[in-house]
Amino acid sequence: MKSSSNSATADTIVIGGGLHGCSTALHLALRGMKVIVVEKDRVGRHASSANAGGVRRLGRALPEVPLSAASAQMWQNIEALVDDDCGFVASYQVKLADTDEQMDQLRARAQQVRDIGFEHEHIIDQQTLRDLVPAVSPACIGAMAVKGDGFANPFQTIKAFHQKCKQLGVTFHEGSGVDRIERAGTEWSVQTADGTFVAPNIVNCAGAWGGKIAAMLGDDLHVEARAPMLIITEKMPHFIDCVAGAQGIPFSFKQFPNGTVLIGGGHVGTAHPDINKTDLNFEGLATYAKTAQRYFPIMKNAKIVRCWAGIEGFMPDGIPVIGAGQADNVFHSFGYSAHGYQMGPVCGKILSELVIDKASTLPIAPFAPTRFAA
Amino acid sequence: MMQSQFDIVVVGAGPAGMSAAVEAAKHGATVCLLDEQQRAGGQIYRNVAQTTPAQAKILGKDYLAGGRLVQELGQSAVDHRAGVTVWNVGEDGAVTYSRNEQAGQVRGQHVIIANGATERPVPIPGWTLPGVITAGAAQIMMKSDGLVAQNAVLVGSGPLLYLVATQLLAAGAPPKALVETQTRRNLMSALPHFFGAVKDWKQLVKGMRFLVTLKRAKVPRYTAASEIAVEGTDHAQAVTFRAGGKDHRIETDMVLLHQGVVPNTQISRSLKLDHRFDDIQRCFHPVTDALGQSSHPLFSIAGDGAGIGGAKVAAISGRLAALNALASIGKIDAGLRDTQAAGLIRSRQSELSIRPFLDVLYTPPEEVFAPADDTIICRCEEVRAGDIRKFAAMGCDGPNRTKVFGRCGMGPCQGRNCGLTVTEILAAEHKRTQNEVGAFRIRAPLKPVTLSELSALSDTIHQDKTQ
Amino acid sequence: MFKPLETPPSDEQLSFTFDGKPVAATRGMSVAGALFQSSTDAIRNTPVSGSARGPFCMMGACYDCLVQIDGVTVQACQIPVTDGLVVSRVPNTHKGAE
Numbered sequence A: 001m002k003s004s005s006n007s008a009t010a011d012t013i014v015i016g017g018g019l020h021g022c023s024t025a026l027h028l029a030l031r032g033m034k035v036i037v038v039e040k041d042r043v044g045r046h047a048s049s050a051n052a053g054g055v056r057r058l059g060r061a062l063p064e065v066p067l068s069a070a071s072a073q074m075w076q077n078i079e080a081l082v083d084d085d086c087g088f089v090a091s092y093q094v095k096l097a098d099t100d101e102q103m104d105q106l107r108a109r110a111q112q113v114r115d116i117g118f119e120h121e122h123i124i125d126q127q128t129l130r131d132l133v134p135a136v137s138p139a140c141i142g143a144m145a146v147k148g149d150g151f152a153n154p155f156q157t158i159k160a161f162h163q164k165c166k167q168l169g170v171t172f173h174e175g176s177g178v179d180r181i182e183r184a185g186t187e188w189s190v191q192t193a194d195g196t197f198v199a200p201n202i203v204n205c206a207g208a209w210g211g212k213i214a215a216m217l218g219d220d221l222h223v224e225a226r227a228p229m230l231i232i233t234e235k236m237p238h239f240i241d242c243v244a245g246a247q248g249i250p251f252s253f254k255q256f257p258n259g260t261v262l263i264g265g266g267h268v269g270t271a272h273p274d275i276n277k278t279d280l281n282f283e284g285l286a287t288y289a290k291t292a293q294r295y296f297p298i299m300k301n302a303k304i305v306r307c308w309a310g311i312e313g314f315m316p317d318g319i320p321v322i323g324a325g326q327a328d329n330v331f332h333s334f335g336y337s338a339h340g341y342q343m344g345p346v347c348g349k350i351l352s353e354l355v356i357d358k359a360s361t362l363p364i365a366p367f368a369p370t371r372f373a374a
Numbered sequence B: 001m002m003q004s005q006f007d008i009v010v011v012g013a014g015p016a017g018m019s020a021a022v023e024a025a026k027h028g029a030t031v032c033l034l035d036e037q038q039r040a041g042g043q044i045y046r047n048v049a050q051t052t053p054a055q056a057k058i059l060g061k062d063y064l065a066g067g068r069l070v071q072e073l074g075q076s077a078v079d080h081r082a083g084v085t086v087w088n089v090g091e092d093g094a095v096t097y098s099r100n101e102q103a104g105q106v107r108g109q110h111v112i113i114a115n116g117a118t119e120r121p122v123p124i125p126g127w128t129l130p131g132v133i134t135a136g137a138a139q140i141m142m143k144s145d146g147l148v149a150q151n152a153v154l155v156g157s158g159p160l161l162y163l164v165a166t167q168l169l170a171a172g173a174p175p176k177a178l179v180e181t182q183t184r185r186n187l188m189s190a191l192p193h194f195f196g197a198v199k200d201w202k203q204l205v206k207g208m209r210f211l212v213t214l215k216r217a218k219v220p221r222y223t224a225a226s227e228i229a230v231e232g233t234d235h236a237q238a239v240t241f242r243a244g245g246k247d248h249r250i251e252t253d254m255v256l257l258h259q260g261v262v263p264n265t266q267i268s269r270s271l272k273l274d275h276r277f278d279d280i281q282r283c284f285h286p287v288t289d290a291l292g293q294s295s296h297p298l299f300s301i302a303g304d305g306a307g308i309g310g311a312k313v314a315a316i317s318g319r320l321a322a323l324n325a326l327a328s329i330g331k332i333d334a335g336l337r338d339t340q341a342a343g344l345i346r347s348r349q350s351e352l353s354i355r356p357f358l359d360v361l362y363t364p365p366e367e368v369f370a371p372a373d374d375t376i377i378c379r380c381e382e383v384r385a386g387d388i389r390k391f392a393a394m395g396c397d398g399p400n401r402t403k404v405f406g407r408c409g410m411g412p413c414q415g416r417n418c419g420l421t422v423t424e425i426l427a428a429e430h431k432r433t434q435n436e437v438g439a440f441r442i443r444a445p446l447k448p449v450t451l452s453e454l455s456a457l458s459d460t461i462h463q464d465k466t467q
Numbered sequence C: 001m002f003k004p005l006e007t008p009p010s011d012e013q014l015s016f017t018f019d020g021k022p023v024a025a026t027r028g029m030s031v032a033g034a035l036f037q038s039s040t041d042a043i044r045n046t047p048v049s050g051s052a053r054g055p056f057c058m059m060g061a062c063y064d065c066l067v068q069i070d071g072v073t074v075q076a077c078q079i080p081v082t083d084g085l086v087v088s089r090v091p092n093t094h095k096g097a098e
């Protein structure tokens, strides 16, 4: 083990080096703050590199819609933020329907989104769908579509955010798990395996482990660690540009520029967050395989090269915790419930506003940590 | 419907797996033996039951010795499933495989992993060109395809390099040359182990005999060769290297590479069993006790998959693993296990006495572990040694992170071809040990499967549960 | 490149096609072995650089021998030849292949 004589001070300590931790550190640094990120493993080791790379506004929980829309704009210009395009490819996200009932559900949903003032979700008919996604099964009769959504490369993204942070002077301490947090006057003293760090502000971006950090800070926030699973195939000739999901079924499907096809959408294995381990659940994987063939018959013979799962934090209501804790200058941002990748750019900005301005320009009330108080 | 519950499941039907299965069945256990080859035998005894007299003459006595094991297996009650590729081993003892694009699953109370060795990757410039194959591949073609490589230039070091050279000779296709990396220094450092090895003088004599045969046939040998590369644009055209202070160039369209064999750790890694790096054999192997018990109670490991020891050692360790498995599921008691094991452990020790000598004599040259920057190391994603060094400078400190930095190890071979090289390069760049740097995480499927196979699997599992 | 052993393991002659062209084999040979015998060892192009590749390890470990049979990507070294088998190259997914 490294010497634990390390000790440093900063304006803000960010706990957790996933995309949200890095994005928060980045935005704080852009506004001139001195930031230390402490990460128990390696930057991006967990959900932020295990994820499916879906950049989607489509189908978001209503409170997330304004944040997601703001983040979508940042994705369009992500290179300006991190000097790297993060592999972002804008096309369409579509949600497929194969019954009239499903089409009705999609129409009702699009109306709800229009009612809160957003126009991005459109209903398309079978012909338009087939023009957009020629490989789709003839059984699909239409879809909901969002133009400008797409996917990016999670590896490239976390690497770009990490590098940009370092360029801006953010210090990272990897292999530096937080064991204890103490109040020292107006400062917080964060004790890790790698030393003690002191700063007036703390942001908790610890993902599936966010509940533990919250407890150290006096907040009772229950987050459940689950292990969403993914399948990736061999490289196939290019056949689809859009990212596809399906109404009422856990399913997400996309082809990357290198030809590999990624299948996911919600089936989970078993998470063991204490030992960084996930177990796959073959029934869930088999269901993915079935669903993929149902919507995309071309997939029947495709070879699966790898399956994996990542550890992600889920909140009981399926949306993250974003906001101030009870103690002074403590902020939480975790529990993104398997859809936090797209929100990475904007949530970092929101947290920087919370730390520096004590208020955000975006509507974050629905994400308040206090919402679970009995 | 095929039986799916067994006392013991054995993966791999080489000398280790065959002996394990036969031994376990002898004690009354129900045993299922799985192997992706069409016939039992493993690498060394590949196809031995089908060998023609002409092949037998070329391949030699050692090869034929495997025939007895195959016969014993045939007479046993073991349920041997051939042509099945195992692509997942669950921590609960469920072993999932495909056979003719159909998925199947068997479950053992104990699982013996006997999946053998693979040839060590030899990343040199041009090693991805058609016309460059491994020496083992050339041997496999003699055993299974009835084909012999002509005008081959053999490159590298190790007993198998000489064995294949003499087999080619016997088959009427003398190799064009042997380009050996082994140096006098290797010999000098191997000598201290010589007295350990003389216990196994028979093997030593055999090694010498190879050399004599090659000399008689006037096959040119270059030793202490370095800076070896294969020339060609779409196909191998020549091998170039330095030896004896001179540059050499030998034209050939057939290059056979070999730098020894290393344990196949795909299954043991996927189960996250404990592994350790062996500094002398320069490879990782799973940690086991004398009986082959791994760090997980349900799994034993036998044969070259647990550490390179050769065919005889593999057969003995197979029997030991069977005793271990039988005792762990209560088929025999610990006392019987220990009395039967004692003799086997002794004979394994004497078989192993030659290993230190061979391991040091045939240590691969540093070039293999530290390829030049523009040499491809990940054949699937075409990542070069220099890329890994660049990633290291950017903070990449472990094999799994090379995936993040540049897709290294993410192709269909799942890192089989680049894993060890990546570990070595990162260890050198960061001045850390190979143990500290670690190895790729391995995930199911161990070998690619089709979507339709995977979806059919859920039906198989369901049937199983409702039974 | 490769020649048959003087006394081949089997006299039974088989034939299959690779990319439409007939290839001869004897029973017991793998698809990769038979292709080698017919001097066809550059059997695919890599998806990354498009460079030529062929079988390398013959034991199922390297995945450099990929071909397609019935639309499924398989390892040519692991498939025994059967008479009339239709084998094709894997689609070239290298950018700029078209």
Ligand SMILES: Cc1cc2nc3c(=O)[nH]c(=O)nc-3n(C[C@H](O)[C@H](O)[C@H](O)COP(=O)(O)OP(=O)(O)OC[C@H]3O[C@@H](n4cnc5c(N)ncnc54)[C@H](O)[C@@H]3O)c2cc1C
Pocket: A015, A016, A017, A018, A019, A020, A021, A038, A039, A040, A041, A042, A043, A044, A045, A046, A047, A048, A049, A050, A051, A052, A053, A054, A055, A056, A176, A177, A178, A179, A205, A206, A207, A208, A209, A210, A213, A227, A228, A229, A230, A264, A309, A310, A311, A312, A333, A334, A335, A336, A337, A338, A339, A340, A341, A342, A343
């Ligand atoms: C398989 C999968 C697919 C997904 N697909 C998508 C998708 O397509 N689109 C999308 O928008 N979202 C997707 N997501 C969700 C998305 O990946 C996550 O919401 C997002 O990455 C969360 O980022 P994070 O920084 O909060 O968490 P993480 O990346 O998990 O980072 C939290 C970090 O905190 C560290 N930490 C924990 N405890 C401590 C401690 N005590 N001390 C120091 N550090 C600590 C952890 O080690 C970890 O690195 C997916 C998730 C998974 C798992």
Ligand SMILES: Cc1cc2nc3c(=O)[nH]c(=O)nc-3n(C[C@H](O)[C@H](O)[C@H](O)COP(=O)(O)OP(=O)(O)OC[C@H]3O[C@@H](n4cnc5c(N)ncnc54)[C@H](O)[C@@H]3O)c2cc1C
Pocket: B011, B012, B013, B014, B015, B016, B017, B034, B035, B036, B037, B041, B042, B043, B044, B045, B084, B085, B086, B087, B114, B115, B116, B117, B118, B119, B136, B137, B139, B140, B160, B163, B261, B302, B303, B304, B305, B309, B310, B311, B312, B314, B446, C059
């Ligand atoms: C190509 C090659 C040629 C060799 N030739 C010789 C030789 O001529 N003489 C010599 O002394 N030594 C030779 N060796 C060394 C040899 O491997 C060992 O001495 C001996 O065969 C080890 O026996 P084993 O039972 O441990 O493994 P092996 O004999 O290698 O048997 C392992 C078996 O497991 C099977 N297997 C592996 N993974 C899977 C999976 N996922 N699903 C299903 N089945 C699987 C393989 O098909 C194989 O049959 C060779 C090694 C290699 C790699």
Ligand code: FES
Pocket: C032, C054, C055, C056, C057, C058, C059, C060, C061, C062, C063, C064, C065, C075, C076, C077, C078
């Ligand atoms: S030649 Fe290596 S897998 Fe077939």
